[in-house]
Amino acid sequence: MKEASASEQQTDEHQTDEQQASLLALSRRSRRAAERETAAEREAPGTDHFEQGTDGSGPGGAQEDAGFRHWCRQRPFISGLLVVLGGIELFFSSQLDTGNLQIQFGIEGLQATVIPIVLVLLGASAIFRPTHHVFYGIIALVLGVYSLIGVNLGGFIFGMLLSSIGAVLVVAWMGPRGPRAKKAKKSKKSHAKELGAEASAAERKGNQESVSEERDS
Structure with a gap:
């Protein structure tokens, strides 16, 4: 044993x-x-x-191309660019002039210029400061939808669509x-x-x- x-x-x-x-x-x-x-x-x-x-x-x-691509991947570049383009389109849609006739369907006042400028700033902030992308995206979405009433029918609807789609993509961005x-x-x-x-x-x-x-x- x-x-x-x-x-x-x-x-x-x-x-x-x-x-x-x-x-x-x-x-x-x-x-x-x-x-x-x-x-x-x-x-x-x-x-x-x-x-x-x-x-x-x-x-x-x-090397520059690789660095730029890496920089774009670290932030919501395309969605922020859409918001910026939507703000630019809204701004120029409210400044149409055909001789003595100025085309403007929205409410006259500062909001026809303030809303597009704020949208451009929000899109640029989402690109250069991606840590607060949710905050910037929500504000841009609210302003993009409101532009349908306040800025020339949302820049003939194209500006509203660009800014709204870009804002949704900014909010939905999942990080680098x-x-x-x-x-x-x-x-x-x-x-x-x-x-x-x-x-x-x-x-x-x-x-x-x-x-x-x-x-x-």
């Missing part, structure tokens, strides 16, 4: 050692894969710049999402799945070995 218990303890120790060794190997593999992916990501922009430089654009222009962050999330998820699968396989092997040893004993 003592010999059997001693042999069982030795087998358990061997199994634990093998499991620890397998886990260490898995961690090393995951680290190597992560290092390879980071190295590939670092090399990818350089290759893109090189290809653009061979086309004739030059490395400086390629770069391609590298997406790749990193995907790689982390895949690594976690691989580690879990390999750990479960190692546990199954250990259980099978223990069962076979118990049958032999």
